[in-house]
Amino acid sequence: MIDKRPRTPREAAAFSLFSMQEEGAWSDGALHHYLARAGLAGRDAALAARLTYGTVQNELLLDWYLRQFSSVRLKKIAPRVLACLRMGLYQLILLDKIPAHAAVSETVALVRRYCRANERTTSFVNAVLRRAAQVAEAGALPAPDCPDKESYYALRYSHPEWLVRLWSAQFGLKTAEALCRADNADTPVSVRVNTMKTTPGAARRELEAAGLTVTPHRDFPEILLCTGGDAAALPAFAEGRITVQDAASALAAAVADPQPGDAVLDCCAAPGGKSFVMAERMWGKGSVISCDIYEHKLKRIRAGAARLGLPNIRTTLQDAAAPRADWVGTADVVLCDVPCSGFGIIRKKPEIRYKDPAGLEELPALQAAILQNCARYVRPGGTLVYSTCTILRRENEDVVRAFLEHNADFAAVPWAHPVCGARKDGMATLLPPVHDTDGFFIAKLRRNA
Ligand SMILES: C[S@@+](CC[C@H](N)C(=O)[O-])C[C@H]1O[C@@H](n2cnc3c(N)ncnc32)[C@H](O)[C@@H]1O
Numbered sequence: 335m336i337d338k339r340p341r342t343p344r345e346a347a348a349f350s351l352f353s354m355q356e357e358g359a360w361s362d363g364a365l366h367h368y369l370a371r372a373g374l375a376g377r378d379a380a381l382a383a384r385l386t387y388g389t390v391q392n393e394l395l396l397d398w399y400l401r402q403f404s405s406v407r408l409k410k411i412a413p414r415v416l417a418c419l420r421m422g423l424y425q426l427i428l429l430d431k432i433p434a435h436a437a438v439s440e441t442v443a444l445v446r447r448y449c450r451a452n453e454r455t456t457s458f459v460n461a462v463l464r465r466a467a468q469v470a471e472a473g474a475l476p477a478p479d480c481p482d483k484e485s486y487y488a489l490r491y492s493h494p495e496w497l498v499r500l501w502s503a504q505f506g507l508k509t510a511e512a513l514c515r516a517d518n519a520d521t522p523v524s525v526r527v528n529t530m531k532t533t534p535g536a537a538r539r540e541l542e543a544a545g546l547t548v549t550p551h552r553d554f555p556e557i558l559l560c561t562g563g564d565a566a567a568l569p570a571f572a573e574g575r576i577t578v579q580d581a582a583s584a585l586a587a588a589v590a591d592p593q594p595g596d597a598v599l600d601c602c603a604a605p606g607g608k609s610f611v612m613a614e615r616m617w618g619k620g621s622v623i624s625c626d627i628y629e630h631k632l633k634r635i636r637a638g639a640a641r642l643g644l645p646n647i648r649t650t651l652q653d654a655a656a657p658r659a660d661w662v663g664t665a666d667v668v669l670c671d672v673p674c675s676g677f678g679i680i681r682k683k684p685e686i687r688y689k690d691p692a693g694l695e696e697l698p699a700l701q702a703a704i705l706q707n708c709a710r711y712v713r714p715g716g717t718l719v720y721s722t723c724t725i726l727r728r729e730n731e732d733v734v735r736a737f738l739e740h741n742a743d744f745a746a747v748p749w750a751h752p753v754c755g756a757r758k759d760g761m762a763t764l765l766p767p768v769h770d771t772d773g774f775f776i777a778k779l780r781r782n783a
Contacts, residue, residue, distance in 0.1 A: 338448075340372040344421070347385035348444050351417040354390070354685065361390055361685055379564075384429070384520075389421045390684040391518040392428060394492035396420045399427060402476050403466045406458065414449040415459065422463045427470050434467040487511050491518055493687050497677065504727055505765070512767035513725075517680040517687070522549070522559040525571075526579040528642050529556060530614050540570050552770060553752035557581040574642040579607045581753060582678070582764045582774035586671060586721040587611035589749055589778050594619035596666040601654040601708045604631030606638045606647070608671055608721075613644040625652040655703040661711045667719070668712045672701040674722035674729050678773025681766055701733050709741060715783035718744065722775045725763055730775035734761060738779070747778045 336353055340346040350364040359367075365386050369379050389396070397408055400419060408416060422441030425432045438460065445451045445459045469475055480486035484502050488495040491514035501510035527537040534555050541548045541560060551557035558576070570576045587608035592598045594616045600609045603624035613622045624635045624647055632649040639647040652658065654670065675694045676686045705720055712718050720737075722729055738744060746760030753769055754762045757778075764774040 340368050340374075342372075343374060343378045343382035344385065344440050344444060345448075346372045346374055346382040347389070347421060348418060348448060350382075350386045351389060351421065352414055352448070355413050355417060360683060361386055362683060375564075385421055385424065387684055388428060389417070389424045392424060392492050393420060393688070394494075395489055396423050396428075396492075398478060398489055399423055399466065399475070400462070403462045403469075412449060412451075412455075415445055415451060415455060418444045418449060419459060419462060422459070423466055426463065426467050427475060434471065438463040438467060483507055484510070487514050491515060493517070493680075494691070496691060497687065500726065504725075509765065509767070513765060513773070516766040517684065519681065520561075521681045522561045523565050523578060524551070524580045525558050525560055525565050525576040526584050526611070527556045527558065528575055528577060528610075528614060530617065531573075531643060532575040534558065537570060537576055540575070541565060541568070544568050544570075551581045551753075554581045554584065557584060572641070577607070577610060577638065577642060579611075580679075580682075580772040580774075582769070582771035582776075583607050583723070584611050585751060585753055585764070585771070586719060586774065586776045587669065588615070588751070589776050590667050590669050590717060590719040592616050592620070592622075592667045596620045597664060598622045598667045598669070599661065599665040599708070599711055600624045600669045600671070601652075601704065602626060602671050602673060603649075603669075604628065604635055606635035608669055609635060609647055610638060610642055610644060612667070612669070613639070613647050614642070616646060618644065618646050620646060622647045623650055624648070625650045625654060627651070627653050655700065655707050657707055657710070663711070663713050665711045665713060665716055667717045668708050669719045669721070670705050670708050671721045672704050673697070674701065674724040675726060676723055678723040678725050678764070678766075678775075680773075682772065698728050698733055701729055702736060705733060705737050706741075709737070709744060709779075709781070712781045714781055716781050717747070718779040718781065720775075720777045720779070723772055725765060725773040725775065730763065730777075731761060734777040734779070743782045744779045745782070747780045749778050 336349050340349050346368040349368045353359040353364040418441050422437050425437035442456050442460050446456050478489050484498045485495055488498040493514050498510055501513055527534045538548045546560045546563040549559045566578055592612045598612050603609045604626040609622050609624040626632055629651050635649050680686050709718055720734055748758045750756040761777040764771045
């Protein structure tokens with residue numbers, strides 16, 4: 335992390351972008367860190383967040399515009415200078431409340447202070463942004479000329495073209511565009527109410543009294559969608575009455591439907607969101623074994639369970655793809671919330687879209703190996719749930735269908751929930767613009783008794 339203390343929203347946003355480039359930080363983690371370092375809250379924090387997320391969400395489009403105004407090839411521009419240029423251009427052409435002179439002069443000041451820039455570089459940044467401001471002011475911004483709709487949406491919403499084409503083939507062009515648009519929209523923070531400690535109504539009143547605007551999820555009353563403040567900084571969070579969790583994630587655990595007294599195995603559990611839902615639904619009776627392959631992540635599960643007051647969660651370091659003879663046939667419920675490409679949560683972590691697709695090719699094989707191995711832990715008549723936070727068929731339906739083909743002792747179980755209606759084949763793909771949730775996949779299977 336950059337060691338300096340930012341003083342303004344623009345500095346907090348710029349430091350967050352630098353930290354992403356230089357240290358591989360996540361946008362939300364970096365922003366949270368620098369907002370805290372700067373002591374920014376309210377409108378200032380909201381501006382820093384908009385600048386950080388907006389710049390990442392629109393990176394490909396901003397680069398396209400920069401190429402129209404820059405005499406220097408983008409590859410030749412120092413990374414910090416490029417980050418500042420993107421953020422300045424974002425304010426000039428995609429935000430409407432920031433005066434152009436402020437966007438230009440503040441960007442030049444950032445470059446001068448934090449990019450080890452000489453006079454030539456600051457003059458270059460000034461010239462590029464002033465030119466862009468003039469053209470934007472005259473309503474004469476150039477329009478991208480793309481060969482087809484997929485490539486246009488890819489540029490317009492800054493998504494990789496291969497992903498837009500895949501979504502278009504899978505869901506149709508209209509839904510592919512809606513997915514891209516939803517990924518760039520302002521998303522409220524979703525919190526889930528811990529019904530062992532409070533009720534949705536009381537939690538809502540508590541959050542509203544703290545100044546947040548709260549809307550219950552239309553189909554999931556324990557989920558409250560919050561704007562206008564940091565719910566995780568409130569006593570309601572510290573004292574375990576709420577936790578930050580999306581409706582889709584809570585739904586995966588609800589579909590597993592553990593009962594008080596059950597033995598539950600959560601195979602890929604960190605940071606623990608679904609373990610917490612299941613333990614709460616069991617009212618502290620029975621056991622949830624929450625596993626992960628990383629020891630440091632188990633600590634987060636334990637901290638969350640302590641905060642939420644869940645005594646029946648035990649953590650274990652375990653590779654979900656490696657067999658454990660002592661677990662075979664022991665669990666009433668097994669949840670495989672497998673590692674995945676994460677393309678369902680781009681609206682929360684915008685940089686996920688820029689992942690190198692080559693690194694994703696191995697995922698279906700790993701997901702299949704985890705599902706196959708952990709299925710052995712389900713007792714006869716027990717439940718197996720497979721879930722991901724991606725919406726790519728190859729990591730979802732394809733993995734589950736192949737599993738069912740090779741495991742005649744398992745069958746899909748129909749289920750229904752107001753979020754997505756009746757699922758006769760046991761599977762649901764949730765889409766942000768359709769279900770008002772993260773993009774997610776849930777499949778419920780049962781082992782023959
Ligand atoms: C999608 S996240 C799980 C989210 C979690 N279920 C929740 O609701 O908070 C996937 C998790 O699987 C873990 N993981 C990756 N490979 C694994 C493996 N082979 N065995 C067990 N856990 C693994 C990752 O460390 C990560 O924490």
